[in-house]
Each structure stands twice: as C-alpha cells, then as structure tokens.
Amino acid sequence: MNKLPKGAITTIRGKAIAIKGNDIDTDRIIPARFLKCVSFDDLGGQVFADDRKEQNGSHPFDLKALQGASILIVNGNFGCGSSREHAPQALMRWGIRALIGESFAEIFYGNCLALGIPCAISTQKEIKELQDSVMQTPSLEWTLDIKKEQIISTCGTRNLRIDQGAQEMLIKGNWDATSELLDQKEDLNQARARLPYLNNFKAIES
Amino acid sequence: MSSGTLYDKVWNLHRLRELSSGSTHLFIGLHLIHEVTSPQAFAALKEKGLQVLFPDQTVATVDHIVPTTTHQRPLDDSLAEEMLSTLESNCSEYGITLHGLGSNMQGIVHVIAPELGLTQPGMTIACGDSHTSTHGAFGAIAFGIGTSQVRDVLASQSLTMSKLKVRRIWIEGQLNKGVHAKDLVLHLIKHLGVKGGVGYAYEFAGPCIQSLSMEERMTICNMAIEGGARCGYMNPDEITFKYLQGRPFSPSAKDWGKALKWWRSLVSDPTATYDDEVCFNADQISPTVTWGITPGQAIAIDEKVPTPEALDPNERSLAEEAYKYMDIVPGSTISGLKIDVCFIGSCTNGRLSDLQAAANVVRGNHVAPGVKAFVVPGSEQVAMAAQAQGLDKTFIAAGFEWRRPGCSMCLAMNPDRLEGRQISASSSNRNFKGRQGSANGRTLLMSPAMVAAAAINGKVTDVRTILTN
Ligand code: SF4
Numbered sequence: 241m242n243k244l245p246k247g248a249i250t251t252i253r254g255k256a257i258a259i260k261g262n263d264i265d266t267d268r269i270i271p272a273r274f275l276k277c278v279s280f281d282d283l284g285g286q287v288f289a290d291d292r293k294e295q296n297g298s299h300p301f302d303l304k305a306l307q308g309a310s311i312l313i314v315n316g317n318f319g320c321g322s323s324r325e326h327a328p329q330a331l332m333r334w335g336i337r338a339l340i341g342e343s344f345a346e347i348f349y350g351n352c353l354a355l356g357i358p359c360a361i362s363t364q365k366e367i368k369e370l371q372d373s374v375m376q377t378p379s380l381e382w383t384l385d386i387k388k389e390q391i392i393s394t395c396g397t398r399n400l401r402i403d404q405g406a407q408e409m410l411i412k413g414n415w416d417a418t419s420e421l422l423d424q425k426e427d428l429n430q431a432r433a434r435l436p437y438l439n440n441f442k443a444i445e446s
Numbered sequence: 447m448s449s450g451t452l453y454d455k456v457w458n459l460h461r462l463r464e465l466s467s468g469s470t471h472l473f474i475g476l477h478l479i480h481e482v483t484s485p486q487a488f489a490a491l492k493e494k495g496l497q498v499l500f501p502d503q504t505v506a507t508v509d510h511i512v513p514t515t516t517h518q519r520p521l522d523d524s525l526a527e528e529m530l531s532t533l534e535s536n537c538s539e540y541g542i543t544l545h546g547l548g549s550n551m552q553g554i555v556h557v558i559a560p561e562l563g564l565t566q567p568g569m570t571i572a573c574g575d576s577h578t579s580t581h582g583a584f585g586a587i588a589f590g591i592g593t594s595q596v597r598d599v600l601a602s603q604s605l606t607m608s609k610l611k612v613r614r615i616w617i618e619g620q621l622n623k624g625v626h627a628k629d630l631v632l633h634l635i636k637h638l639g640v641k642g643g644v645g646y647a648y649e650f651a652g653p654c655i656q657s658l659s660m661e662e663r664m665t666i667c668n669m670a671i672e673g674g675a676r677c678g679y680m681n682p683d684e685i686t687f688k689y690l691q692g693r694p695f696s697p698s699a700k701d702w703g704k705a706l707k708w709w710r711s712l713v714s715d716p717t718a719t720y721d722d723e724v725c726f727n728a729d730q731i732s733p734t735v736t737w738g739i740t741p742g743q744a745i746a747i748d749e750k751v752p753t754p755e756a757l758d759p760n761e762r763s764l765a766e767e768a769y770k771y772m773d774i775v776p777g778s779t780i781s782g783l784k785i786d787v788c789f790i791g792s793c794t795n796g797r798l799s800d801l802q803a804a805a806n807v808v809r810g811n812h813v814a815p816g817v818k819a820f821v822v823p824g825s826e827q828v829a830m831a832a833q834a835q836g837l838d839k840t841f842i843a844a845g846f847e848w849r850r851p852g853c854s855m856c857l858a859m860n861p862d863r864l865e866g867r868q869i870s871a872s873s874s875n876r877n878f879k880g881r882q883g884s885a886n887g888r889t890l891l892m893s894p895a896m897v898a899a900a901a902i903n904g905k906v907t908d909v910r911t912i913l914t915n
Binding site: 244276277278279280281325354417418420421422424427428431432435436437438440441442444445 | 459460462463465471473475485486489490493494496499500503525528529532566568569592593594597598601602603604605606697698701704705707708
C-alpha cells in the first residue's frame with residue numbers, strides 16, 4: 241500500500257473506485273462494533289464491512305480489478321452520521337488518498353482534511369460519468385491535481401472544485417495540526433519555563 | 447467580549463500565538479489520559495515518528511473499562527485487557543506516570559487528579575473526555591478534547607482552540623436540607639438548556655457557590671458540559687486552598703505562600719466584564735430528577751412531567767421521543783416511579799461526601815425487594831476513606847453491593863449494565879438512550895441521596911421524607 245499522507249500534497253495518482261448512492265453514513269463506512277479497538281491499523285479491512293458481507297464479494301471494495309485504488313468517487317452527502325474519525329481512517333487504511341463527490345458531510349470532510357485527504361466536488365452529471373468510466377475501465381490511471389482542481393486521465397481532463405482553504409493547507413503541507421503546533425518549539429519551551437505552577441512558583445514574590 | 451475574568455487571565459497566560467487558521471495556539475499545563483481515547487493517539491504519534499514532548503505533564507489512569515467486582519489481572523474481557531496493557535506499555539515507553547490497577551491512586555480520571563493535588567488553580571487542563579470540565583472547580587480552565595487533539599497534546603503540549611465567551615451564573619441563597627449540588631446543576635441545565643452553554647465557559651459564582659465544598663463544586667463543573675458549555679469554573683478561595691494543602695502533588699510547604707499569592711491574583715476582578723450574566727436562587731431548588739433522555743429534561747421531585755403544551759415548541763418533538771422511550775405519561779408525577787437498579791458512583795457523584803450523603807439515608811434501612819443497588823467509589827482513595835468510616839459496612843448491611851473503583855454503569859463499557867427495559871436511578875451525568883449498556887434501558891439522574899432513597903423504597907422518593915422520619 242502507498243504511504244499514509246505526509247507533508248505537502250499536490251497530486252494524487254492511481255486507480256479510482258466508485259461507490260454509488262447518496263447519504264452513505266459513517267456507520268456504513270465503519271460499523272460501530274469496530275470502535276472498541278486500540279489502534280486504527282486494522283480498520284482498512286473492516287471498511288464497509290456490513291455492505292460487503294451483504295453483497296458477498298461483488299462490492300467494489302472486493303472487486304479484484306479495483307484493489308489498490310486510491311481515488312474514491314461518491315455521490316451526495318457522503319460521510320453523514322456520527323463524528324467518528326474511524327470512518328476516514330478506515331478508508332485511508334484501505335488505500336484511499338482522495339475523494340471526489342457531489343457533496344460531503346461537514347464533520348467527515350474536516351476529519352478527512354486532518355488526515356491529508358482532499359475531498360473534491362463535482363456536479364451530479366460529471367460524477368456519474370466518472371463513476372461509469374471507472375467501472376468500465378478499472379485499470380485506468382488518474383491524476384488528481386490539487387492546485388489546478390482537475391482530474392486527468394488518458395480519457396481527458398475534468399474540472400473539479402476544491403475549497404480554497406483546504407487547497408492551501410494541502411499544498412503547503414499544514415493540513416496536519418501537529419506539525420504547525422511543533423513549528424515554534426521555542427514558544428513551547430518558553431511557556432513551560434514561564435508558567436508559575438511548572439516552576440515551583442519561583443517568579444512570584446512572597 | 448469578556449475581560450478581567452479568571453478565564454481571560456488563564457487564557458492569556460497560556461496563549462502562544464494566533465494561527466493561520468484563525469484559532470489560537472494554546473499551551474496545556476496538565477494532560478490527563480485514560481485507556482479509551484489514548485491508544486489511537488499514541489499510534490498516530492508513532493506513525494508520525496514523534497515523541498511525547500513533556501512526558502511529566504501527562505498523567506494516566508484506567509477507569510472506563512475496568513470491572514468493579516475484582517481488579518484481578520488478566521481481565522476476563524480480552525479486549526479490555528488489551529486496552530489496559532496498551533496503555534501500560536505506552537506509558538512505560540514514553541515515561542508517563544500511570545496510576546493503574548493495583549495502585550492506591552487509581553480511579554476515575556476526574557476523581558483522582560483533584561484528590562492527588564494534580565489539579566490546581568490557574569492551569570489549563572485537557573483530557574480526551576468531555577467531563578474534564580470537572581477540574582474547573584479549582585479555578586482551572588479544563589476541557590475535553592478528541593483523539594487527534596490527544597495526539598497533538600502529547601506531541602506538543604498544546605492545541606489549537608478558539609476563545610470562548612464567558613457567562614457568569616450567579617447563585618444567591620443556600621441549598622436547603624436534602625438538596626445537593628447535583629440538584630442545583632440539574633436545575634440550571636433544565637433552565638438554561640442542554641445547548642445553552644454552546645460557545646461559552648460558565649463561571650459559577652455567588653453566595654451559594656462560595657459556601658459549597660470542593661466536592662460539591664466538582665459535581666457542578668462536571669455537568670457544565672451537559673449544559674453545552676465546554677468548560678465551567680469557579681474562582682478559587684480559602685475552601686479551594688484548604689482542600690489542596692498537603693495533597694501528594696500540591697505545591698510543597700516551601701512554595702505554598704507563593705502559590706497562594708499567585709492563585710489569589712487569578713480570581714475574576716470585581717470590575718470584570720462578562721458576555722452574559724444570569725442569576726438563580728438556591729433557596730427555591732428542590733431535589734431534582736430527570737424524566738427524559740437528556741439531562742435538561744428534569745423536574746423538581748414535587749413537580750409533574752411537563753405536557754407538550756407546557757413546553758417551548760422547539761422542545762416538543764424531543765419530549766415526545768422521551769415520553770415514548772421512557773414510557774412516561776405527560777402530566778404524571780415522577781415520585782413513585784418504580785426503579786429496578788440503583789447506581790451510586792461516577793465522576794459526578796462518586797466522592798466521599800456523596801457516599802456519606804447516601805449512607806446517611808440507607809443507615810438502618812434496607813434496599814427494597816427486587817431492586818439491585820450498588821456503590822462504586824470514584825477512586826481507591828475514596829474507597830479507603832469510606833471504608834475507614836465504615837460506610838462499606840453500612841451499605842452492605844442495607845443490601846447494597848460495595849464495588850471496586852471505576853466508571854462502571856455510568857457508560858457501561860465494563861460488565862456493569864442495565865438489561866432490557868430496566869430503569870435505573872443513577873448518580874451519574876448522562877441519561878441518553880442506551881447509555882447504561884442496554885439499547886432500550888432507561889436512566890433517571892439524581893443526587894446520591896435521592897438514589898439511596900429510591901433504593902430503600904424501590905421507587906422514586908423525595909429523600910426529605912426519609913431524612914425527617
Ligand atoms: S464516570 Fe462516566 S462521565 Fe465520568 S469519566 Fe467515567 S464514563 Fe465518563
């Protein structure tokens with residue numbers, strides 16, 4: 241599997257996979273029973289667990305030709321429901337590095353961005369065409385260009401929309417709060433040296 | 447915008463800079479962790495190849511999944527055992543102090559940090575747990591965070607946050623006999639609403655608050671989050687200082703004078719300005735019980751369950767859902783409702799004075815036939831102090847079970863749970879659908895004394911009728 245997102249993210253390359261349907265909630269993406277866990281590591285295998293069981297091998301995430309895909313194409317209000325970070329984690333650990341859809345639930349969208357996973361938007365018509373070409377030619381290689389807001393393949397180029405704030409954070413690599421917080425290590429050391437309760441109240445005159 | 451409040455002063459002391467996203471980079475003084483929300487945070491840290499920046503500013507305990515019948519290892523539930531051992535290995539790998547099973551300092555995270563003197567005025571305190579608001583009782587700014595933020599605090603001892611508005615909740619008067627801090631906070635949430643505090647820090651103040659013990663103050667701040675406020679606090683005073691003196695992690699005798707001086711300087715100024723101010727009178731509060739599926743759906747014991755017409759139109763659909771789920775008739779009395787299970791414990795009401803108040807009710811009485819009643823002390827320290835006073839014997843003689851410390855049936859991640867449609871009288875903080883381990887189980891929140899009264903009579907009872915008998 242390709243490495244988890246890190247640093248500046250400008251392009252995402254790879255095969256695509258399509259999940260059709262509106263209002264796919266986080267419970268479907270990762271059922272609640274998988275939350276009693278000590279790490280997100282195994283969630284990749286559990287993504288869409290119940291849907292996959294029901295479809296008995298014919299779910300897109302089980303189709304041989306789509307294994308290794310990194311761009312997920314979905315419809316409207318994807319990721320609604322509970323706020324569990326387990327949902328984008330499960331998709332990411334299966335291999336997904338970007339989503340393209342008609343719309344995304346707000347919390348899910350934020351959770352994805354915090355993991356370095358862009359969620360790009362397109363129209364219902366364009367999404368349908370994308371989904372169809374993915375299913376017809378699963379071996380097609382795609383490139384998502386964050387800056388140009390385009391998805392490119394040998395079939396041509398399509399325009400998408402990526403929220404400007406998210407675009408900037410991804411391109412600059414500061415989508416990851418931890419690195420921004422660690423940026424100014426000196427500030428952190430100074431705070432630790434300044435706060436009375438961390439320094440036996442030594443700066444307080446008695 | 448507020449100014450001159452304790453919240454403003456503590457915020458400014460811990461503010462590092464404004465970030466490009468528009469929020470503030472805030473330094474965290476004390477970070478508390480437990481077995482449920484920390485494992486993925488440590489895993490994320492490892493994935494990023496990061497270290498814990500200041501390990502001595504994080505303290506761990508185990509509480510949510512521990513069984514309360516025995517603390518014997520390995521735990522029967524292998525997943526619970528795995529969560530515990532993961533916390534143990536993470537703590538030892540990163541040099542974090544863990545008050546784990548077998549330690550006499552183990553207990554619910556929001557019970558142990560104050561009683562060990564870790565929680566102090568003027569700190570910023572974060573924990574991957576919404577009831578972190580409890581620690582505000584000491585004049586700390588304390589709030590719950592998500593798993594990604596736990597990772598961030600481990601890595602950087604800081605997080606990004608936007609400043610809250612401050613609402614002062616002024617309480618005149620004094621609580622009557624048989625009326626406790628729990629009744630006061632349920633009364634406040636009933637009137638201000640479960641979303642009323644969104645965007646606010648609550649400053650609880652006034653003559654009533656000043657007369658409360660630290661344990662009572664913690665009960666109130668604990669439930670600030672149930673009123674929608676991310677944090678609640680009280681200005682520290684002589685009662686706070688007296689509580690802290692001599693505790694294991696309190697400032698040493700040598701530094702005590704300087705600590706006092708600093709703490710006093712943090713108190714909200716008389717000229718402080720607030721974003722909002724409201725006032726209540728404690729004299730008018732009766733024992734208060736929830737009848738529905740949010741902590742705001744509460745009534746005084748002598749009131750009737752509201753009819754839809756009596757409610758704000760915005761609250762009606764939730765009320766309809768609650769009548770149905772709880773199987774409660776609008777306009778009926780709550781007093782006399784039959785109870786199956788009585789639970790005394792949790793970070794809201796699992797401290798020594800809570801157990802004392804309940805013991806005073808049960809002493810010389812016996813749990814009603816068919817009722818299961820149990821007491822789960824909030825910590826080992828609470829258990830030991832209670833046992834030293836013979837409270838365990840009082841409870842056992844009255845037909846209660848006396849358990850080992852943990853979160854227990856507050857959220858039922860351990861084996862303690864409701865079954866089927868059972869109704870519990872519970873001293874905990876959430877009466878959400880399914881909260882106590884059964885998908886259709888029902889919870890009535892009340893004070894520990896009221897839970898004790900319900901246990902004795904087998905039905906919801908005004909504790910004042912027992913106390914005067
Ligand atoms: S006692 Fe309940 S509310 Fe408190 S920390 Fe434990 S589970 Fe959370």
